[in-house]
Amino acid sequence: MSTLAAPPTTDPIPDLRAAVEGVVAGPGEPGYDRAVPWRLDVEVSPSAVVLATSGDDVSATMRVAAAHGLTVAVASTGHGALPIDESSILVHTASLTGCVIDPETRTARVGAGVRWQQVIDLAAVHGLAPVVGSAPDVGVIGFLTGAGVGPLVRSVGLACDRVRSFDLVTGTGEQLHVTPAARPDLFAGLCGGKGTLGIVTSVEIDLLPIAEIYGGALYFDGSDSAAVLRAWRRWTADLSDDVTTSIAFLQLPQAPDVPPPLAGRFTVAVRYASVGDPDAAEAELGPMRAVATPVVDTIGVMPYRDIGAVHSDPVDPMPAHERHTLLSELTVDAVETMIEVAGAGSGSPQAIVELRLLGGEMARGGAADAFCHRGAAYSLLTIGVLVPPVADAIPAHAARVIEAMAPWSTGGEFPNFSPAADPDSLARCYDEETRAWLAALAEEHDPNGVLRVGHVVRTPRV
CATH class of the missing domain: 3.30.43.10 (Uridine Diphospho-n-acetylenolpyruvylglucosamine Reductase, domain 2)
Known part of the structure; x- marks a missing residue:
């Protein structure tokens, strides 16, 4: 509103x-x-x-x-x-579909209507890859302006760290070509500030020489979920930065796109993606494969264009309820709390309760930006599908999960994981200093308040 x-x-x-x-x-x-x-x-x-x-x-x-x-x-x-x-x-912006790959400079110029899978497929012809999220069906621009945390974030960092320029329309209608050299303040604000500073119509990004990864997911029966989560905590303590991983408690429906071994039952997925040597990556995965017998094992060498299979996020539109927070650590007590509130037998109505390991290249950082959470150790996300008979129970249970994990929470949220317009949520996405300079920059380029809607950081009006 x-x-x-x-x-x-x-x-x-x-x-x-x-x-x-x-x-x-x-x-x-x-x-x-x-x-x-x-x-x-x-x-x-x-x-x-x-x-x-x-x-x-x-x-x-x-x-x-x-x-x-x-x-x-x-x-x-x-x-x-x-x-x-x-x-x-x-x-x-769906009609802004231009996507041009330059294999010589290893760059892509991408319009605001393009989805990541299109960029992935065009770049793959040249053995190149964009830094993408877990769901390649999402739009390029929204992901980048939210900083961009993906399935290789520990290995290659945030997607916004690979942006060269934005083409921006401000609230006054001015069209600007924004680069770190020519417009450093706007550039920093667009890397994480979502729609605060205007509407991005196109972007130029760097591509990486990645043709394949070693990745996929191990799916275990719900009866093994507690043992798998406990092992995953110990295992993630010493992982190399070549590896990005997450773990998710799943309750997937009986649906055509859900594999029969996973449909209509409680399972746990260990997602795994490595840009390292495949033999070394397989060896590093060994401790998790030894925890229990997977009901499905999709992990192996895969072309980068199939990276969406690591998380297998849903593609079809749905009424989804999401809650999110960031964790500073994952202790033994934190794991036992997760099992109690969201594990098998907990009565959780959520379709997905996920923990992602962070750190690595994300923590080391890139240029100045509006992303405030490079020091977070883990991400916690709940996703519930608002359909009977569980629809009414989902929001309260999600709040209970977040509250239960509060002792280990930083209080922060990723902009892309928690879209919201209320001041309390925005305060969790950005620290006080970042909110202040983003709001000042927004007032400078949108004095009439045309962009005061949605996920934007602005000075309150009285």
């Missing part, structure tokens, strides 16, 4: 249609349904949807919104959707 002081005055649609080349759709008109996000539980009902075809369309939308006292939100896939009402215009 927007926080502009001036209420909407007149219908913006005629002015939008006169100003932009892309389709402009009001409620009930063709194209308006593009506003429906991947997160089906989120209510998105803007005054208009602009299917932008260029940065000029985005600029024009900013100016029309300011004239009508409206805010401007942005969406591509809708994975990180937040509620939007009629006080906002939604810019949909």
